[in-house]
Amino acid sequence: MTTAPTRPPGTAEHTVSAVPSRLGALLRLRELPVTVALIALVTITTVVNPLFLSPQGVKDLLLNATIVIILAAGQALVIITRNVDLSVGSVLGLVAFGTGTLFVTVPGIPIVVVFLVGMLLGALLGAINGLLVTVAKVPALVITLGTLYIYRGLNNAWAGGTQYFAGDRPDAFGALSVDTVLGFPLITLIAIVVVVIVAVYLAGTRAGRDLYAIGSDPDAAKLFGIPVSRRVFLAFLTNGVLAGLAGVLYASRFNSVGATTGSGLELAVVAAAVVGGVAIFGGSGSVVGAAMGALLLTTITSALTALRVDKFWQEAIVGVLILSAIIIDRIASVRTARKLRISEARNV
Known part of the structure; x- marks a missing residue:
């Protein structure tokens, strides 16, 4: 009786079997849907309006997304811990007006x-x-809904009817939104650096990985010795730092800052993070996905404007994207839990 020789792991058969697994891993990436949607949106809009991807058009797209990208990066840290910060728009407004005042x-x-x-x-x-x-x-x-109004009230009391305009700032400061390097505006390069730093922190440090554990199950995280309160506090602190940075860059990017600066921006920021694959229930997602979500949402506005679509439909599409992201995340969570139960049952 003869037996078929066993092939070593490095053979062609092993290589072929590895390909589907890599493809499956790629398809499971949370950032993939938003990337595909962004590419499709840009392609369709460019076919209809070739000027959409002109050098100036690309620069405008990047500038429009920059502030939201930075805010979404900070918001991702907070949402991953199963929290949310609704005050970022008000923080940005206070810092932007403070920048003009300085x-x-x-x-x-x-x-x-x-x-x-x-x-x-x-x-x-x-x-x-x-x-x-x-x-x-x-x-x-509840907390950040309250501080949203408190910070906004402080800005209203401070600013009153005062506004600071582009002429009130140094030319070098305004140039941050005008000058480019390899076609990228300087403030967009700052946003990219922020995303890279936060991404490395989340993936490459124990404190960053702890945030995922906290978002997945805060009680279990405590049992494993993770300082939950300290990590959550640092997430909010970092989010505040990035909102402050965004406020300074906002003063460089736009022609005026005043009492209403940043109003309503918090909703766009949360939407960007959720659409980018950061689970609203915490425990999963990435800052890169949040940045892609910010780029997608701002590109939708620019694209539909270029296609002369009514503003109502722009907002409706964003709403559909948010609901879709939450539903997809929920379905994925249920499937994962089911597979885990089946695996545990087989082991028993």
């Missing part, structure tokens, strides 16, 4: 100092959110 009241102030002050103010406001959530043990949705 340039007017302190002539000649170095731009680097303005960035540091803006990020420190954002850190303070983010720390307040983090402390209230972790110490008071009140849901973040």
Whole structure:
């Protein structure tokens, strides 16, 4: 009796079997749907309107997405821990108006100092959110809804009817949104650096990986010795820092800042993170996906405007994308839980 020789793992048969598994892993990427949707949207719009991808058109797309990308990166950290921060628009507004105030009241102030002050103010406001959530043990949705109005009220009281315009800032500061490197606006390059740093933190550090564990099951995370309160506080603090950075860049990007700056922006930021594959229930997602979600949502607005589609449909499409992302995430969670139960039953 003879037996068929066993092939070593490095043979062609093993290589062929590895291909479907790699393809399956690619198809399971949470960022894949938003990437495909973005490519399809840009392709269709360019066919209808060839000027959409002109050099100036691409620059405008990147500039429109930059602020939301930075905010979505910070929001992803918070949502992954099974929380949410609705105050980021108000934080941005306070910092943006504060930036204009600094340039007017302190002539000649170095731009680097303005960035540091803006990020420190954002850190303070983010720390307040983090402390209230972790110490008071009140849901973040309630806390940040309250601070949204508090921070907005402070900005209204501070700004009143005052507005600062592009002429009130140094030319070098305004140039951050004008000058480009290899076709990328400088503020967009700052956003890319932010995304890379946060992505490395989430994937390459223990503290970053702890955020996923907390979002998946906070009680289990505590049992494993993870300092849940400290990690959640740092997530809110970092989110505040990035909102402060976005506020300074907002003052560079737009012609005026005032009491209403940033109003309603928090909804777009949460939508970008969710559409980008960050699970609203916590525990999964990536900052790269959140950035892609921000780029998709801002591109939708630009594309539908270029196609002369009514603004109502723009908002309706964003709503459909949010619902689709939540439903898909829920279906994936149910399937994963079912496979886990089947696996455990077989092992028994």
